[in-house]
Amino acid sequence: MAEYSDLSVLIVDPNPGMRGNLHNMLSQASITRIDYAVSSGTAVRQLAKKPFDIILCEYDLGNGSGDANGQDGQQLLEDLRHHKLITPWTIFIMLTSEGEYSKVIGAAELTPTDYVLKPFTVDALLQRIQRAVDRRAAFMPVYQLVELGNIRKAISEAKASEEKNPRYAIEFARLRAELLFSLNELAEAEMVYQWILMTRPIAWAHLGLARCRYGLEKYVEAQETLNALLGQNPRFMAAYDLLARTHEALGQQEAAKRVLEDAVAISPHMVRRLRHLGEVALETGDVGAAEKAFKQVVAKAKYSEFRDPEDHVKLVKTLVKKGDANQASGVLRDMERSLRGGPNVDVCRAVAAGMLQQMNGNTSAAANELTQAVNAVASSRGLSTGLKLGLVQSCLDVKLDQQASDLMLNLMNDTDSGISMDDAVQVFEKAGRHDLAAGMGEQIKIQVDELLAHANEQRTQGDLRAAVDTLNAGLRKAPGNMALLPAALAAILKQLDDLGWEAPLGEQAQYLLERMRQLDPGHPTLDALMEQYHHTQRKYGISVVA
Structure with a gap:
């Protein structure tokens, strides 16, 4: 050897x-x-x-x-x-x-x-x-090839290797499906998993199929696939995690909690599953189950090099909801004592301290702590969107309106947060703060106008691709904005007509047309945009579906 x-x-x-x-x-x-x-x-x-x-x-x-x-x-x-x-x-x-x-x-x-x-x-x-x-x-x-970032070529190589290495053909097909999934080409990945399942009924292929269906928002089909998988393989743990998320997507929080509890009973050592259970339990109002789960998370992560101070915040939040100030104070002291100082720890400590002070009726002290937390967010790295949204709510609770608005605006402008402009307005509306929602709406209108002007300038200069990229960035922030939607669609159709048909862009145009029809079927530009779409299809010999 x-x-x-x-x-x-x-x-x-x-x-x-x-x-x-x-x-x-x-x-x-x-x-x-x-x-x-x-x-x-x-x-x-x-x-x-x-x-x-x-x-x-x-x-x-x-x-x-x-x-x-x-x-x-x-x-x-x-x-x-x-x-x-x-x-x-x-x-x-x-x-x-x-x-x-x-x-x-x-x-x-x-x-x-x-x-x-x-x-x-x-x-x-x-x-x-x-x-x-x-x-x-x-x-x-x-x-x-994956390491070099050449995912397309890696997919082709995996496909070719299925024939050259029959011993590993199924595993190469699996890798090809995973790479397609990473590119968000879920329908194509779904087809690969279906081919694998016709060859051999493998548990991981059923799971892959369910993941594709979940990503395609075919939640009921995903649920059916996962239930059948667990019926045959009751100890296939990853299926429980996806089934719980599927229940959540369908608004079935109690069912999600039961699934996670079943999974933890079988395999009690997965920290991320315990954390998920705690979050779902807290959302459903099961404070006891949330407390138990978050305590285990904190204990099991104690010896990890990647301890997350947010786990302490979640446990403090649970204990505050339970009304147990003594235990909450103990968790806060443990965070201060056992975690090394750093921006994330500073934010988390201040958030937890603010919740505790508010519980004890010390509104002024709570406001001071939460102000420190908001100030520390700017220098933090990797904080979850959930923690920041919780901080927004805590600020609203103690009348820190400006801090709440500033933080929400930053979240909205962070492409990794997953918070759209519509989400930002809804947070304030749900909190009963229509005044702040209206103010956020004005900020959004200003940003949309700036995006439209910038994209129009790029288009005037002949840079169609840059204009499309700018408007797509805007759509990610405001997917339902009826100023951005037709502008983005018009720019995409212009690019397709002038620079040639690109299948992914054509699919996006079709999706945006359907989105416009759903949101505003009487929009004055809808028919013209639809005709332009079909004209471009015919121009490049793309079959037009009636």
Whole structure:
């Protein structure tokens, strides 16, 4: 096995004896580039410095000092994947002697490359490594194209590889579907998953099909697919998560909570699922379930290198809603004591302190804390939209109108927030603040007018693509704005007519025409825009559907 001598391996295990045994086993395969980590924290720090080809990770990591508490291998893998510290081609093998089935399932649902139950022989371990290395070699050309950002070519390469590597044909089809999904070409990805299912009824393909249907807003179909999947595979954990989100999309919050509770009962160690359960439970008014879930999140994340101070805020919010000031104060003190200072921690501490002060009737002190939170948002990074919206509501509660409006305006202008102009107005309307909603409406009108003027200038200068990009950016902020919609549609049709037919742009034009018809069927420009769309189709030989 001399061909493996260039492979680098990170062994993650708190037991020095086991580290030595693994080192000896690897040496028999001529693998000598070996580093060690005694805990999840040291593993994260090692991987932040350099990549490894293979990670051999003990499930029961403890905290590196021999204690039983700390982050386990499953939580480490979750962090590494979420924070992109390992590549799709990194070989991650979980090692465990744990007999409890729920923990094995927990590791399996995070799809490590493989997992090996202890005790195992040298031959068994090296056989798993050889299988993983051979598979990686087959997929590496596609992975390299993805790394270069050439997703289209990667999809073509994956398609060609299905025929060249019949052993991995189904897995290449899966990768092709995932890449199509990443480009938001959900209908095409759906077709690939359907082809896979005609070949072989695989659980992950049913899940992929459901994800496509969810993304296409075919929620009932997604729900039916997931229920059938769980009927056949009741321990397929990722299906529970998507089924819960599907229930939420249909407004079925109680059903979503029950699904997540069932999932946590089977696999109790996934932090993100516990967090989701806490959020849904709080939304449904089940404060007890929310408290239990958020306490587990805070406890399980304690040894993670990526602790999120927002978890403490959610727990404080739950305890405030419960009326438990003593416990809420304790959580706040724990945040101040155990989390290192930083912009996000400063915001979260002030938000939590503001809620607590408000609960205690100290409106002036609450306003001071919330003002600090709003000021700290500007220098923060990665705060969730949910936390910021909660801060807006807290500001409204203590009459910090200007701070609430400024923060909402920033959210609206942040393309990553997912908050449209319409959403921003609705927040103030729901809070009973029609005056602030009207003010926000005026701000929106000014921004829309500026966008239209800028796009018109670009169009006048002959830069049609730039004009379309500008107006599309505006539509992302205000998808229902009846000044932007016809302007964007007219610009798209002009580009198609002058520069040639592009299928994705043609599909967007068709969607915007339907959107206009739904919102304002009597709009004075609708018929002319429809005729222009059909004229351009005929010009380029595109079949016109009657």
